[in-house]
Amino acid sequence: MAEDHLKPSTYGVGYDTGKYGFKKTHQRIHTKVYSVWKDMIFRCYSEKARDCYRDCTVDPKWHDFQEFAKWFTERYQEGFELDKDILVNGNTVYSERTCCLVPKNLNLFKVHTKGKKYTGVVQNKHGSYTTYCNNGKGETINLGTRSDIDSAFKLYKDYKENLAKTLARDYKSIDGFDERVYKALIDFKLIDRQFLQIHQ
Numbered sequence: 001m002a003e004d005h006l007k008p009s010t011y012g013v014g015y016d017t018g019k020y021g022f023k024k025t026h027q028r029i030h031t032k033v034y035s036v037w038k039d040m041i042f043r044c045y046s047e048k049a050r051d052c053y054r055d056c057t058v059d060p061k062w063h064d065f066q067e068f069a070k071w072f073t074e075r076y077q078e079g080f081e082l083d084k085d086i087l088v089n090g091n092t093v094y095s096e097r098t099c100c101l102v103p104k105n106l107n108l109f110k111v112h113t114k115g116k117k118y119t120g121v122v123q124n125k126h127g128s129y130t131t132y133c134n135n136g137k138g139e140t141i142n143l144g145t146r147s148d149i150d151s152a153f154k155l156y157k158d159y160k161e162n163l164a165k166t167l168a169r170d171y172k173s174i175d176g177f178d179e180r181v182y183k184a185l186i187d188f189k190l191i192d193r194q195f196l197q198i199h200q
Contacts, residue, residue, distance in 0.1 A: 010038060010041050010065075011041050011042055011044075011045040011046050012045055013041060013045050013058070013063050014037070014038070014041040014045075014063055014064075014065060015063060015064060015065070016064065016065040016066060017064050017065075017066050018066060019066050020066045020069065020070050022034075022065065022066055022069035022070070022073070024065070032076075033068070033069045033072045033073060033076070034065065034069070036072065036082050037062075037065050037068045037069065037072070040058060040062075040068075040082065040094055041058060041063075043056060044056045044057050044058050044094065045058075055092050056084075056092045056093070056094070057092065057093055057094070058093070058094045058095075059093060059094060059095035059096070061095070061096070062094060062095065062096075071096055072101070075100075075101045075176075075178075076101055077101070077174075077176065079103060079104065080101040080102060080103060081101065081102060081103075081104055081107040082094075082099060082101060082107075083099065083100050083101070083102050083106065083107045083110075084098055084099050085110040086100060086102065086106065086109065086110060086181055086184050086185070087099070087100055087180055087181065087184050100178050100180065100181050101178075102171070102178075102181055103171070103174070104138075105136050105137055105138070105167065106136075106167060106171060106181070106185075108134060108136065108137075108138050109134070109136055109163070109164065109167060109185075111134050112134070117149065118149060118152070118153040118156070119153070119156060119190075120132055120133050120143075120153065120155075120156035120160075121149055121152045121153050121156060123149070124145070127147075128145050128146065128147055129145065129146050129147070129148065129149045129151075129152035130142065130144070130145045130152065131143040131144055131145070131146070131152045131153070131155040131156045131159075132156075133156055133159050133160060133163075135163070136163050136166075136167055143155045143156065143159055156190070157190045160188075160190050161188060161189060161190060164185045164186070164188035165185065165186060165188075167185055168181075168182050168185035168186045171185065
């Protein structure tokens with residue numbers, strides 16, 4: 001019996017029409033593009049995926065591995081990673097419109113330090129508030145301590161917005177940079193008193 005290429009075989013939704021000839025494996029090892037695609041499908045549709053991806057979905061077009069592989073291959077540079085958060089704040093859909101490929105440090109940019117009330121702010125046992133933030137290199141740094149939570153959050157907000165502009169300027173020097181990513185970073189604003197869910 002011939003194989004049904006349209007029958008979902010990856011976490012109940014993913015399939016491979018084979019129409020563009022992209023391969024899943026090379027010498028019995030998963031190709032880079034297939035590993036990224038499979039991980040994306042896993043995040044959104046596997047029962048074992050992390051809770052922070054519970055409401056995330058993949059555009060039906062990308063359920064076909066070939067369609068995703070074509071998009072990915074045309075844009076990929078060594079070391080780049082798939083990102084769904086930079087272009088659309090609060091995005092929950094993986095698609096051509098909402099996703100981009102970026103260096104790892106940009107992919108880490110939208111990872112926010114979790115606080116109980118405000119993003120990036122932790123209350124100390126003596127009642128003061130300390131601010132922590134990802135520095136764009138995957139490291140969490142201490143930005144300082146304030147007596148009130150609003151001032152502590154302002155430290156986080158100012159640092160994050162300035163960091164976005166610095167990263168944007170660095171990113172623009174890369175050959176083939178995505179203008180959408182540059183604009184999103186330049187325009188980035190963190191909403192006051194915003195508690196952001198962490199996506200990694």
